[in-house]
Amino acid sequence: MSAPDLTRFGASPAPIGIAIAPGVLLEALRHVRDAHGYRYYVLATAIERETGFEIVHAVRRHDPEDTLFVRVHVGKDAPEVDSAAFVYAGAEWHEREIFDLFGVRFRGHPDPRRILMPDEYPGHPLRKDFAMDTPWGYRP
């Protein structure tokens, strides 16, 4: 099997992997999982750029060995993207972490709560406008 052809999803090359539009994310993930055998979920991460947030899902197939990074870009105000938790079970906690640390909401996520910070913590720590030494005087 060669690398999957995702041009019908509007894929464009990125530094690692391919970038697609947020609207076709779930369709593309289902396609690579079912038609191309990328059944193993590796990670999801977020990168904050000036224009918004870039959400990266990494999936892998074992035979032949290949890791695919699928990226979508969402705007900065009220960033929202579809949740991949029902396509890959492993996306659930990764998306909770991205919500916790970046504030990106995942539509359709089964358990949209913070995961690393306390539940009532105000703010999203990994954003660029959040100072690292924000006073910890928070009391639960």
Added chain:
Amino acid sequence: MGVPAVSAAPIEVVEREFGELALNMGPQHPSTHGVLRLVLHLSGETVVKAMPVIGYLHRGVEKLSEHLAYDQLAPVYERDDYLSPTSNSNAYVLAVEKLGGIEVPRRAQWVRALACEWQRIASHLVWLGTLGLDLGGALGGGTTLYMYCFREREKILDWLEALTGTRFHTNVNMVGGVRYDPDAASRAESTAMASEIEAALPELWSMSGGNPIFQERTRGVGVISKDLALGVGVTGPTLRASGVAYDVRAASPYDAYRELPPKVVTRTAGDAEARFQVRFEEIGVSLALVRTITEGLPAGPIFSRKPIKNPKATKLPAGEAYAAVESPRGELGFHIVSDGGPKPYRLKINAPSFKNLQVIPHVVPGGLLADVVATLGSLDPVMGDVDR
């Protein structure tokens, strides 16, 4: 006046069904391997729902990475997966070297693999010892296994202390090479230690895998099917015990593993016993690998760059890189995004314990309360790695 007669009316027995009992396990608990909190819903002795709550050790390492220079950062990650510190810094320097196109001398690559394999053996010994405590109890015989495993581990820590100066967070890896060079005495000690620990393995086996009580407590417990393992994304021995033969050292080789691919140990049962057997066999594989590396250590320099005058001045070209190593828990990867400056723009750690813990809500329900600890112990989570 006599003893009143016993009433002949039948005794009515009323049984009341309790609803679910919500039981909180942790974050302070002798068996949760650190600050993990499990909220269990029980119906009698059967677990109906299990929800891990994490974040009690979140130290903001990814945010801290954006404020420190590339050369300063390698020791910071050693505190993440604190049972095998060199695996973390190894993954980090691999990602930085990939991004910067920095070549590493062959001897440094072999020394990195040597340190990682010894740390793998040490980490598996801690896992085995604490598994003994979990399954046997501190007063129920598990302490014996714990003491024997830590006795073997002390030899490894002594060797690391002679080589690097500390037992634990050794700071061996630097961007471009390693910091410490094992001399002839160190190499001889390493080979001798490998033989000693190999001789102790049958004794450890008889106390654990060969013990019928241990087998009963781990057989059929916490079964992770292959589909679940792939969908959730578990990694390392947990994945290999469910039938997927994926080991980063064999699939995307790095350092000395390009020339010395290790044997990939798999099982198909996917239960706690399979995970135990995979890890135990991996100790043997690592001991053989350590001997091969020590005997074939190539000569040469251990650092490829010029002496660093100002660690904060190293800049990497803009771009992204992902590099992973096989830590004792699984695939430990670093995804670095650089904007051309002296500090990372964004650094994401692909933590194996985070992914392995995610399988608990799928696997623990349906089992007994007594099996929760066995399942958790067989997954081998390290909370520094989960929370970062």
Added chain:
Amino acid sequence: MADGSLPVVGQPMPADGRGRLDDLAEEVVRFPGGGIALVRSDVLFHWAQKSSLWPLTFGLACCAIEMMATFAGRFDADRFGVILRPTPRQADVLVIAGTVTIKMAPRIRTLYDQMAQPKWVISMGSCANSGDHYRNVYSVVPGVDHVIPVDIYVAGCPPTPEALLEGVFALQRKIMEAGRVGA
């Protein structure tokens, strides 16, 4: 004992130099089969407290692994009377081994409050002493003494088991010198 002194259990190696009851007693009277020792009550209680310090099994991060190594066979804290207890109700020392985060801090306070008097706290490692290199991070409490009162600080990242044992000895000396019973 053979030389006529009263036997002392659990203290083969006097860590603070005053392990034998003979050294602590004001006056000792011996008769065949035993003896009577006159000891000030606070000295007697302090001697008993320091000889059986029971810590809580509570490890947060990497220092917990060195704490586990201290309780293993090679460094063996058990010979100093130190046994791990899993519940705070039965423990009298809280060894904070690792980084204290804002999510964990209230739980540490709860555990400390659940321990009965007399109780002591050993802060083990740089993270518990001052936050180490995480002290400026948004989620880290820079030192456990912001949450609970600390008696002994053990330095190191992580402290070697010998250092932790020296911290236990320092706590024993502190207990012997305390003015009254209890913290």
